[in-house]
Amino acid sequence: MAIKRGLVILRKMTPRLLKYRSIRKRILQNKEVPKEEIEEEARKFVDTMIELGPTFIKLGQVLSVHPDVLPQEYMRELQRLQDEVPPAPYDQVKEMIFKEAGDIIQDVDPEPVAAASLGQVHVGVLKDGTKVAIKVNRPRVEEVLKEDISLIRTFLPFTRLLLDAGLVEALSLIFRQFSTRIFEELNYEKEAFYTSKIKDELEGFRVKIPRTIKASRHVLVMEYLPGFKITSKEALESFDRKNLAWRVFKVFVYPVLKGEYFHADPHPGNISIDQDGNIILYDFGMSGYIDRETRIKLIRMYVTISRGDPIMLVNVLDQLGAIQPYADRKLLAKGFELMIKGIKGIPVDQLELEEFNRLASEAFFKFPLRLPERIALYFRMSSVLEGTCRMIDPDFDFLPNLVRLVEEEGLLRLAFVDEVMDYVNFLSTGMKERMLKSPQGEVRNSRKWVGIPIVAMSIPTYLLVGDVTAILVALLGLTVTLSLP
Numbered sequence: 001m002a003i004k005r006g007l008v009i010l011r012k013m014t015p016r017l018l019k020y021r022s023i024r025k026r027i028l029q030n031k032e033v034p035k036e037e038i039e040e041e042a043r044k045f046v047d048t049m050i051e052l053g054p055t056f057i058k059l060g061q062v063l064s065v066h067p068d069v070l071p072q073e074y075m076r077e078l079q080r081l082q083d084e085v086p087p088a089p090y091d092q093v094k095e096m097i098f099k100e101a102g103d104i105i106q107d108v109d110p111e112p113v114a115a116a117s118l119g120q121v122h123v124g125v126l127k128d129g130t131k132v133a134i135k136v137n138r139p140r141v142e143e144v145l146k147e148d149i150s151l152i153r154t155f156l157p158f159t160r161l162l163l164d165a166g167l168v169e170a171l172s173l174i175f176r177q178f179s180t181r182i183f184e185e186l187n188y189e190k191e192a193f194y195t196s197k198i199k200d201e202l203e204g205f206r207v208k209i210p211r212t213i214k215a216s217r218h219v220l221v222m223e224y225l226p227g228f229k230i231t232s233k234e235a236l237e238s239f240d241r242k243n244l245a246w247r248v249f250k251v252f253v254y255p256v257l258k259g260e261y262f263h264a265d266p267h268p269g270n271i272s273i274d275q276d277g278n279i280i281l282y283d284f285g286m287s288g289y290i291d292r293e294t295r296i297k298l299i300r301m302y303v304t305i306s307r308g309d310p311i312m313l314v315n316v317l318d319q320l321g322a323i324q325p326y327a328d329r330k331l332l333a334k335g336f337e338l339m340i341k342g343i344k345g346i347p348v349d350q351l352e353l354e355e356f357n358r359l360a361s362e363a364f365f366k367f368p369l370r371l372p373e374r375i376a377l378y379f380r381m382s383s384v385l386e387g388t389c390r391m392i393d394p395d396f397d398f399l400p401n402l403v404r405l406v407e408e409e410g411l412l413r414l415a416f417v418d419e420v421m422d423y424v425n426f427l428s429t430g431m432k433e434r435m436l437k438s439p440q441g442e443v444r445n446s447r448k449w450v451g452i453p454i455v456a457m458s459i460p461t462y463l464l465v466g467d468v469t470a471i472l473v474a475l476l477g478l479t480v481t482l483s484l485p
Helices: 002-028 035-052 054-063 072-082 090-101 141-161 165-186 188-201 233-238 241-258 292-306 310-319 329-341 353-366 373-392 398-408 412-435 441-464 467-483
Strands: 105-108 119-126 131-137 212-215 219-223 261-263 271-273 279-281 287-289
Touching: 002 035, 002 141, 035 054, 035 072, 054 072, 054 141, 054 165, 054 373, 072 373, 090 105, 090 119, 090 131, 090 219, 105 131, 131 188, 141 165, 165 188, 188 212, 188 219, 188 241, 188 261, 188 287, 233 241, 241 261, 241 279, 241 292, 241 373, 241 398, 261 373, 287 373, 292 310, 292 373, 292 398, 292 412, 310 329, 373 398, 398 412
Parallel strands: none
Antiparallel strands: 105 119, 119 131, 131 219, 212 219, 261 287, 271 279
């Protein structure tokens, strides 16, 4: 079975890798590659990922936020993987639903209301008559993931025959992160934990988050909260678009700026709004944790971009671990400066995230940068969120709204203090290094001349007294010379 599956993967993926190698090589050599050619190949690449099933669909979603690996056309096409996932037949998931939650469930609607790469959602009824939403793993998804991950791990070293070493290294890192995190998303007990944490962080917002009724490893039973999809005609005609986009943006970015846990999958299918204007969030399977240091660096990064400071931008990226050790920092800063200046007639503080992502993608793709795990999920979230907000309000600008939120929450001071501390630490380190005593080798070596005159005295001693005494004098001189520091 594994051999057959391996042959299928090789047959479908090898042509796509060869074609991508050609595109990448020309891009890195600054040769012109027709946009239509890249877009067509990106479509074929994504179609292949869908054909290969859950593992590759999920891996494609991860790759969709890695501009250090793929050009913008590929990442944009990979966004399709959020919506174009066919559900599994109900007969294949019914047994699992009643096996793990049959003690409280009376009935289930066979037609799913949502389908994703790893699971799908059905509406059901509890034994007390309460309407609920039931999320269940796809059939055999864990076995499929384990088999595919084992095969990819086997094939990965051989990609060095097709792809350049830098790309293979980046793909290996992404795959290691993917293979360790993916099984966490299958565990709905973990999703219930994230749901609870983010619900606490959004207390006070006009936000509804489904209450967890029962969570097992493969089945999650939640409060049923119906609403209009955030990008539906009903939602867009019933509420002010600009205000709605701002509210959605704030709901997802606020936990990153002020909390620890954040919802990392803000595509339209996971966001609704009810008749009273309350935003409803679903599906917390892809959630992230952010520590205080990383949070402050991200705030600094956007503030630095808004004021157009390429040197400090490189400095912050370096602190985030986003720059390869061998990178020329000065050259990288010059590259960012040229790209920022290349946007003629657009003030930096009005830079739209779409344009910034394009420029940043080029930088990650052409320069020796990397996207470390601790910020990869945040960048994915911000990229998807920008697209969702633009679907609500076509004039939505990510970066100015982010700076606005940072100002409203009083976080500019944190960024400023962190930057000042960089200067203080730099100066302090320099001063401390100058306080270290210099080696005293030159002073110590200067005393060795004392034995030289004694050795010289052995010559006249030989002429006047004889060879034995002369040898003794010479030995005395050598002894003094070697014994002194």
